[in-house]
Structures are given as C-alpha cells and as structure tokens.
Amino acid sequence: MDGLVSVPNPDYFMAAAYREALKAFDEGEVPVGAVIERDGAVIGRGYNRIEGLGDATAHAEIIAITAASEYVGDWRLNGCTLYVTLEPCLMCLGAIMQSRISAVTYGAADPRLGAIDTFRYREIAETSYNVFPQITSGIMEAESRELLKAFFKRLRK
Numbered sequence: 832m833d834g835l836v837s838v839p840n841p842d843y844f845m846a847a848a849y850r851e852a853l854k855a856f857d858e859g860e861v862p863v864g865a866v867i868e869r870d871g872a873v874i875g876r877g878y879n880r881i882e883g884l885g886d887a888t889a890h891a892e893i894i895a896i897t898a899a900s901e902y903v904g905d906w907r908l909n910g911c912t913l914y915v916t917l918e919p920c921l922m923c924l925g926a927i928m929q930s931r932i933s934a935v936t937y938g939a940a941d942p943r944l945g946a947i948d949t950f951r952y953r954e955i956a957e958t959s960y961n962v963f964p965q966i967t968s969g970i971m972e973a974e975s976r977e978l979l980k981a982f983f984k985r986l987r988k
Contacts, residue, residue, distance in 0.1 A: 868911065
C-alpha cells in the first residue's frame with residue numbers, strides 16, 4: 832500500500848448505528864443507536880435503554896462509550912469516532928468530551944435537545960477543554976429521521 836492509510840467508511844458505521852436504533856424501536860424505546868469505531872472496527876455499541884433500564888442516563892451514546900471503554904480497558908477513547916443516529920444531547924456531549932472521543936458523526940439533527948449544531952454548546956466546550964471532536968452530520972439523516980417519526984407516530988396511536 833506504500834504508506835496509504837485506509838479511511839473508515841462512514842456509511843458502514845452509520846448503518847451499524849442504525850441497526851442499533853432498530854433494536855431500540857423494537858423494544859419501545861426512542862430509536863437512537865450508536866457505535867464507536869477505532870482503527871476500522873466497532874469497539875462499542877449501544878441503543879437507548881432508558882425505559883428498559885429505568886435509567887435517565889441510558890442513552891445510546893453513554894452505553895456505547897461504556898462498552899468501548901470496557902473493550903479498550905481505559906476511559907480514554909482518543910482516536911475513536913462515535914457514530915450516532917441522532918445529534919447528541921448536552922449530557923452525551925459531556926460524556927463525549929470527558930472520554931476524549933476524537934470525532935462524532937451523526938445522522939439527524941435534534942431540534943429539541945441537540946447540543947452540537949442545534950444549540951451551540953461547542954464554543955463553551957472548546958473554551959473549557961481546549962479541544963472539540965471533529966463533527967460530521969447528515970449521514971443517513973433521512974432514514975434516522977423517518978425511524979424517529981415512525982416511532983412517535985406509533986406511540987401516539
């Protein structure tokens with residue numbers, strides 16, 4: 832390969848996060864899924880389990896961060912990318928920053944609670960931490976949004 836580095840395919844990892852969101856949907860949870868990638872492999876995964884675990888912190892991102900930390904044997908997740916179907920909330924952004932995740936890729940914006948692009952906590956976090964993960968958005972945005980719409984439509988019936 833003469834020094835060429837393989838770049839992970841964001842569509843592949845977002846599809847894995849979407850499959851996690853489908854698990855949440857099937858369990859009657861708000862359908863958000865997440866995976867954490869490092870060196871081209873999934874090292875952590877999670878989906879919303881708030882109702883099932885009776886835990887307000889059981890967001891997909893938090894569960895995936897815990898799984899990835901257990902996998903690497905360290906709370907520091909430098910060099911990792913979090914793929915999540917919905918823009919992280921403020922709690923999850925805090926966990927992302929604390930765990931030192933290098934990049935976040937999300938599908939749909941969260942107009943109610945999104946903490947990265949919807950509500951700009953970025954400036955505050957960058958000032959406090961002197962670093963902020965690289966952000967990519969819009970990967971599988973339509974599919975992620977439609978799954979959320981289908982969930983809430985089903986919930987209202």
